[in-house]
Amino acid sequence: MRTDMGQIVHLADYRPTDFVLERVDLTFELDPTNTKVEARLIFHRREGVDTALPLILDGDELSLSGLLLDQNALPADQYDATGDKLVVRGLPAETPFELTITTHINPEANTQLMGLYRTNGIYCTQCEAEGFRRITYFPDRPDVLAPYTITIIGDKAANPVMLSNGNFLGGAGYDEGRAFAAWFDPHPKPSYLFALVAGDLGVVEDMFETMSGRDVVLKIYVEHGKEKRAAYAMDALKRSMKWDEERFGREYDLNIFQIVAVSDFNMGAMENKGLNVFNDKFVLADPETATDQDYANIEAIIAHEYFHNWTGNRITCRDWFQLCLKEGLTVYRDHEFSADMRSRAVKRIAEVRRLKSDQFPEDAGPLAHPVRPTVYREINNFYTTTVYEKGSQK
Numbered sequence: 001m002r003t004d005m006g007q008i009v010h011l012a013d014y015r016p017t018d019f020v021l022e023r024v025d026l027t028f029e030l031d032p033t034n035t036k037v038e039a040r041l042i043f044h045r046r047e048g049v050d051t052a053l054p055l056i057l058d059g060d061e062l063s064l065s066g067l068l069l070d071q072n073a074l075p076a077d078q079y080d081a082t083g084d085k086l087v088v089r090g091l092p093a094e095t096p097f098e099l100t101i102t103t104h105i106n107p108e109a110n111t112q113l114m115g116l117y118r119t120n121g122i123y124c125t126q127c128e129a130e131g132f133r134r135i136t137y138f139p140d141r142p143d144v145l146a147p148y149t150i151t152i153i154g155d156k157a158a159n160p161v162m163l164s165n166g167n168f169l170g171g172a173g174y175d176e177g178r179a180f181a182a183w184f185d186p187h188p189k190p191s192y193l194f195a196l197v198a199g200d201l202g203v204v205e206d207m208f209e210t211m212s213g214r215d216v217v218l219k220i221y222v223e224h225g226k227e228k229r230a231a232y233a234m235d236a237l238k239r240s241m242k243w244d245e246e247r248f249g250r251e252y253d254l255n256i257f258q259i260v261a262v263s264d265f266n267m268g269a270m271e272n273k274g275l276n277v278f279n280d281k282f283v284l285a286d287p288e289t290a291t292d293q294d295y296a297n298i299e300a301i302i303a304h305e306y307f308h309n310w311t312g313n314r315i316t317c318r319d320w321f322q323l324c325l326k327e328g329l330t331v332y333r334d335h336e337f338s339a340d341m342r343s344r345a346v347k348r349i350a351e352v353r354r355l356k357s358d359q360f361p362e363d364a365g366p367l368a369h370p371v372r373p374t375v376y377r378e379i380n381n382f383y384t385t386t387v388y389e390k391g392s393q394k
């Protein structure tokens with residue numbers, strides 16, 4: 001359990017971490033109730049930081065099952081591990097060092113749906129804002145960026161699909177009954193953009209040629225039998241990619257872009273780097289029953305999450321006080337996209353009606369807050385109309 005719940009965070013207290021994270025290498029051995037996570041993290045001490053200071057990593061309901069420093073076991077007096085913190089002392093003053101942290105987690109029992117959980121036989125993650133610390137001990141904050149290598153090992157029959165961020169490195173049989181898949185995301189990212197999905201899913205595939213002539217593989221994963229209903233989402237994705245090139249010169253930066261749509265994802269949609277995860281009601285449309293508004297919503301949400309690839313994922317927030325920097329700006333971008341795709345006047349009228357119905361009451365009530373707050377107790381309470389909609393207005 002988190003003992004720091006309820007602590008107040010002040011913008012004025014910001015300071016960079018004492019240690020710089022250089023690289024992240026994660027190996028998951030999937031098991032519904034006992035998934036093993038091995039995290040190899042390379043750090044160096046920031047210049048000028050007191051060599052006596054320990055490394056302090058965040059956790060949430062974790063228990064440590066192994067800890068190595070440069071491949072050697074650490075003496076018990078050199079670290080303290082609790083559910084919500086790992087403190088390591090006696091680290092090298094100048095040279096980089098590698099910590100290997102092993103944890104075991106229970107995706108089946110994760111009913112918070114933050115971190116790694118399981119739903120309908122599918123492994124899925126949600127890490128924004130502070131879910132990654134439920135997977136392993138980590139400097140779980142937006143200003144700690146590193147490239148990630150991910151290896152997923154899982155039961156072959158149950159997990160024909162094993163996905164993570166970045167480009168696919170390869171996969172094959174691993175041992176009896178199990179297979180592995182490896183992914184590498186070269187673009188340094190904060191932990192809240194990490195994603196892993198594994199299970200048995202159907203897929204719709206397409207291609208997009210970027211403005212510099214690179215081919216990008218596009219895949220939308222859905223529950224079996226729902227593939228046909230993802231056609232409009234795929235079309236909206238290709239138009240989003242093209243529009244961001246033409247309007248803002250932003251070209252996609254990996255060789256694959258994937259969307260996973262599951263029926264019980266409780267966050268709506270999430271912009272994990274190269275691997276967006278959606279509640280499938282924002283992806284699927286049945287031509288027999290979907291209304292014009294349904295199509296407009298799918299188009300806007302697909303676009304919004306795709307546009308985060310630059311505003312949020314490549315251009316990152318320093319801290320959660322800057323949430324509006326990624327959300328307000330990306331909402332502005334998806335509004336512009338919808339205005340260009342459809343009627344600009346109709347889009348603007350819809351925005352103003354939304355401000356009147358949602359923003360004015362929020363501003364007039366006890367939850368009124370600036371688009372960039374200066375203090376919070378729980379960042380999850382700041383995913384508000386003020387941050388998204390007011391923050392998007394020009």
Ligand SMILES: [Zn+2]
Pocket residue numbers: 271304308326327330
């Ligand atoms: Zn967003």
